[in-house]
Amino acid sequence: LLHALLVADAVFLYHQMTGTRFVDIAIAHAAGILALGLSVLFLPFFREKDDIPAWNFTQNAIGTLAIVALVAATMCGGLSLLAFSLHKLFDIDISHKCYLYILILCGELLPALLFLGLLPQDEAKHDRTPQPTAFLSGIIHYLFLPLAGCYLVVLYVYAGTIIARWE
Numbered sequence: 001l002l003h004a005l006l007v008a009d010a011v012f013l014y015h016q017m018t019g020t021r022f023v024d025i026a027i028a029h030a031a032g033i034l035a036l037g038l039s040v041l042f043l044p045f046f047r048e049k050d051d052i053p054a055w056n057f058t059q060n061a062i063g064t065l066a067i068v069a070l071v072a073a074t075m076c077g078g079l080s081l082l083a084f085s086l087h088k089l090f091d092i093d094i095s096h097k098c099y100l101y102i103l104i105l106c107g108e109l110l111p112a113l114l115f116l117g118l119l120p121q122d123e124a125k126h127d128r129t130p131q132p133t134a135f136l137s138g139i140i141h142y143l144f145l146p147l148a149g150c151y152l153v154v155l156y157v158y159a160g161t162i163i164a165r166w167e
Contacts, residue, residue, distance in 0.1 A: 003113060003116070006108075006109055006112050006113060006116075007109070009029075009108075009109075010104055010105065010108065010109045013025070013029075013104050013108070014101070014104065029108070033108075033112070040061070040116075040119065041054070041057065041058045041061055042054055042058070044057070045057065057120070060120065061115075061119060064115060064118045064119065065115060067118075067135070067136075068111045068114045068115045068118070069111060071110075071111070071139055071143065072106055072107060072110050072111040072114075074144070075106045075110060075143060075147065076102060076103060076106035076107055078144075078147045078151075079102045079106060079147070080099055080102055080103075082147070082150055082151060082154065083098055083099065083102065085151075085154055086154065089154065089158045090157075090158070090161075118135060
């Protein structure tokens with residue numbers, strides 16, 4: 001349900017980003033994300049006798065948040081550079097809205113979905129053994145390798161245009 005709400009939020013931002021209310025909407029989203037983050041960290045442990053499980057979970061969640069932020073920044077920067085390279089190399093007109101769409105998808109939707117999907121559930125909240133290898137393998141396989149493949153396609157097409165224009 002929460003994932004569907006995040007997708008609906010991204011669609012809402014897509015339709016509202018050109019208006020003058022965009023700054024107001026961005027501030028409201030930042031406040032909502034902060035409230036969501038604090039509630040995800042502490043509300044599951046509200047009835048506990050002590051706060052040790054909450055702090056262990058929070059430490060794990062902050063580590064997950066750091067990994068997700070790195071993945072989101074890499075994807076956002078990579079896709080923005082890819083769009084910029086298409087503009088510079090092939091004279092394709094890339095609108096400023098394209099960069100804003102990339103920022104919304106990679107800066108809000110992707111990190112929120114990854115973060116919520118990586119949070120431990122039920123008894124795993126109290127587990128202290130980190131298991132980042134499966135996640136990092138999936139990120140590399142499904143996000144970074146396709147991005148690198150797009151860069152290679154652009155590189156080969158540009159090399160082909162250079163060879164075709166060579167006198």
